[in-house]
Amino acid sequence: MTANDPKQTTGGATQGSRPLRFFVGITGGSGHAYVERLVVELLQAGCEVDLSITDAGCKVLRHELGVEAGLKGEKLSASLAAWLTPMGISSAQLDRVRVFASDAIEAPAASGTSLTGGVIIAPCSMGTLARVTSGFSSNLVERAADVALKEGRRLVLMPRETPLSEIHLENMLRAVRLGAIILPCMPGFYHGPKTIDDLVVHVVGKVLDRIGVEQNVGARWNGLAEPEGDPGTEPQTWGES
Numbered sequence: 525m526t527a528n529d530p531k532q533t534t535g536g537a538t539q540g541s542r543p544l545r546f547f548v549g550i551t552g553g554s555g556h557a558y559v560e561r562l563v564v565e566l567l568q569a570g571c572e573v574d575l576s577i578t579d580a581g582c583k584v585l586r587h588e589l590g591v592e593a594g595l596k597g598e599k600l601s602a603s604l605a606a607w608l609t610p611m612g613i614s615s616a617q618l619d620r621v622r623v624f625a626s627d628a629i630e631a632p633a634a635s636g637t638s639l640t641g642g643v644i645i646a647p648c649s650m651g652t653l654a655r656v657t658s659g660f661s662s663n664l665v666e667r668a669a670d671v672a673l674k675e676g677r678r679l680v681l682m683p684r685e686t687p688l689s690e691i692h693l694e695n696m697l698r699a700v701r702l703g704a705i706i707l708p709c710m711p712g713f714y715h716g717p718k719t720i721d722d723l724v725v726h727v728v729g730k731v732l733d734r735i736g737v738e739q740n741v742g743a744r745w746n747g748l749a750e751p752e753g754d755p756g757t758e759p760q761t762w763g764e765s
């Protein structure tokens with residue numbers, strides 16, 4: 525199934541022949557490299573993206589990626605081309621991104637009548653996690669998540685914090701019980717990463733798998749290499765002097 529598959533259903537919402545639209549929320553958690561790559565992959569897959577950022581997210585985006593989003597995300601739209609064009613995104617693909625300020629509670633994603641393929645919060649701060657699990661919609665990112673939960677649509681939260689307190693863990697458990705997917709910014713190392721990008725795409729590939737977007741960026745595990753000979757019958761020499 526691809527993101528453009530007209531037959532694809534999204535938690536009960538069919539988008540006909542239109543490209544699938546996802547709401548991507550950015551928060552003040554660290555790890556904005558993940559959302560950068562996620563947005564690129566969604567656009568490369570032919571999806572439409574609604575993008576919003578929290579006020580704290582604006583500060584972290586500036587700090588981690590040097591992208592200016594203003595105080596409430598009001599400058600993010602103007603920064604989009606300079607941000608994503610070097611990542612290989614064309615102007616036609618940029619046209620498929622709608623950017624909303626943190627306080628744009630009039631945005632389509634604030635209403636359940638607006639169909640989306642799902643909501644992804646990447647990265648998800650512990651603050652946003654707590655507010656989402658409490659139904660406390662203080663900005664558009666939290667409201668979009670609130671709508672996804674009430675409409676039974678996909679909600680992927682990508683928490684980033686370490687170590688985790690009991691409150692954080694309880695909130696994650698609560699989120700899963702409410703129907704959200706907790707997909708931490710927690711890359712594996714078994715695929716032999718050589719670069720930061722290798723680590724980032726490992727996690728982003730898992731997100732794309734969970735939201736039903738065809739992807740080939742994340743490594744797929746094919747098992748361990750067969751050891752030479754049969755280890756069960758080989759004489760064991762280790763431990764001998």
Ligand SMILES: Cc1cc2nc3c(=O)[nH]c(=O)nc-3n(C[C@H](O)[C@H](O)[C@H](O)COP(=O)(O)O)c2cc1C
Nearest residue numbers: 551552553554578580581584649650651652684685
């Ligand atoms: C550089 C930087 C990195 C941060 N990283 C994290 C993080 O990884 N996880 C987290 O929960 N909060 C992190 N914070 C703190 C949040 O930004 C802060 O709690 C904020 O109030 C979250 O607001 P939001 O949920 O509305 O985005 C970070 C803050 C800064 C400035």
